[in-house]
Amino acid sequence: MFGKNLRRLSERYQSISELSRMLGINRTQFNRYLSGESFPRPDVLDRICAFFKVDARILLEPVDQLGTDKSILNGPFLREFHGPSVSHVPPEIFPTGFYRFSRLSFVDTSRFLVGLVYILRDGETTYLRGFESRAAMRQQGLPEDGRTREFRGYVARQEDGIAITVARRNSMTCSFNFLSRVASFDNNYWVGYVSRTMPESSDGMRAVRMVYEYVGRRTKPVLAAARTAGFHTADELQPFHRHYLKVNEPFV
Numbered sequence: 232m233f234g235k236n237l238r239r240l241s242e243r244y245q246s247i248s249e250l251s252r253m254l255g256i257n258r259t260q261f262n263r264y265l266s267g268e269s270f271p272r273p274d275v276l277d278r279i280c281a282f283f284k285v286d287a288r289i290l291l292e293p294v295d296q297l298g299t300d301k302s303i304l305n306g307p308f309l310r311e312f313h314g315p316s317v318s319h320v321p322p323e324i325f326p327t328g329f330y331r332f333s334r335l336s337f338v339d340t341s342r343f344l345v346g347l348v349y350i351l352r353d354g355e356t357t358y359l360r361g362f363e364s365r366a367a368m369r370q371q372g373l374p375e376d377g378r379t380r381e382f383r384g385y386v387a388r389q390e391d392g393i394a395i396t397v398a399r400r401n402s403m404t405c406s407f408n409f410l411s412r413v414a415s416f417d418n419n420y421w422v423g424y425v426s427r428t429m430p431e432s433s434d435g436m437r438a439v440r441m442v443y444e445y446v447g448r449r450t451k452p453v454l455a456a457a458r459t460a461g462f463h464t465a466d467e468l469q470p471f472h473r474h475y476l477k478v479n480e481p482f483v
Contacts, residue, residue: 233290234267240283241265254282304385317387320357324412325386325393325421327352329446331456333463333472334425335439335482338370342462343476347446347453350386359384359395366461384408392423404428410443413475419445422475424482440482442475 244250247265251258256275263269271279280286304313329349336344348361362380373379382404384397392411398404410423426438446456459469465478 232292233270234265236285236289236293237279238265240285254278313387318357318385319355320386320388320393322352324388325350325357326445328448329453329456330421331444331446331459331469331472332441333444333468333476334441335436335476336367336462337427337436337439338367339462340436342464343468343478344461345463345468345472346460347457348443357386359386359397363399364460364462370462392421408441410441415471417445420471420475421445438482440476442472444469444472 251261333345365375368375382399384395387394395408397406405428408425410421421443425441
């Protein structure tokens with residue numbers, strides 16, 4: 232199993248000689264490891280595991296099952312569909328910082344909801360964090376404490392934009408967002424839609440247009456945007472938000 236795993240890990244490198252030099256292992260000896268004719272000393276095994284970012288299970292288990300990241304999206308079954316190649320969203324595509332969003336309210340279709348979210352990065356992964364407005368929580372008869380209001384999401388690349396899956400704590404509610412950048416003076420608007428998870432038989436809309444406006448990370452504009460959070464009429468929306476939401480046109 233070790234030799235088979237080592238051959239699998241070595242496939243991404245064009246030259247075994249170069250790989251041997253990178254590992255600090257004699258080429259002839261490394262070939263013996265690859266063929267299963269020899270087994271490395273503990274210190275050499277530790278060096279190999281550290282280099283390939285695997286652990287000692289390389290001795291007993293197939294390497295495709297060894298990923299140190301056991302999360303659902305980065306596990307072996309979904310890695311090529313939802314893993315690093317999809318979850319890596321470069322800042323030039325979707326910058327880190329605060330965004331003001333606008334959309335038609337799901338609970339009061341005569342008004343629009345404006346809110347603020349923060350996009351952050353942890354390594355190669357991009358996340359979203361925000362808080363439902365107190366007014367929206369109050370209208371739904373829900374607690375207004377920060378823990379209940381908080382929602383978080385995961386950002387992924389799409390061919391023509393980005394997708395964000397968002398949920399409240401314990402997945403009490405979930406939504407799917409798709410956004411694509413639009414040409415503007417500051418190149419700071421993304422337009423798309425948001426859909427929520429709910430049965431077809433339930434009252435209310437399940438998908439509406441959404442606009443994201445990049446505010447940045449400076450305190451003054453962020454606080455100014457935060458003060459606009461809550462419910463608004465169409466006339467009270469920011470001009471570009473009202474334009475991109477096409478308030479007088481049905482969403483199809």
